[in-house]
Amino acid sequence: MTFNDVVEAIQNLSTDEKLEIQLLLKQYIREERRGEIYRNFKSAQVEQQKGELKFSANINELRQLIEE
Template sequence: MSFSDVVEALKELSLEEKQEIQLLLNQYLREERREEIYQNFQSAKKEQQNDQLQFSSNIDELKQLLEEE
């Protein structure tokens, strides 16, 4: 089923069904975002354990660190 097929099928749903789909999509998006945040946390935790994190309060140094990645 293509994306356009899904969009067309959604158009045929009742208002209540569309609202339920909206609630489900919002829930799925929240769950995916939480998982992304958790994975980023795990990655940062591993970097910290391996002494790979760099800190600075100098804005120019921070910009340079960002450019290196």
């Protein structure tokens, strides 16, 4: 099924069904974002354990770190 098929199928649904799909999509997107945040957190933990994270309160040093 292509994206266009999905869009067309959604257009043919009732308003209530469209609203249900909207709620489901919001939930799916929220769950995916949580998973992404969790994976980034775990990755940062590994970097911290390896001593690869750098911290600074100096704005110029932070800019330099970003550019690396």
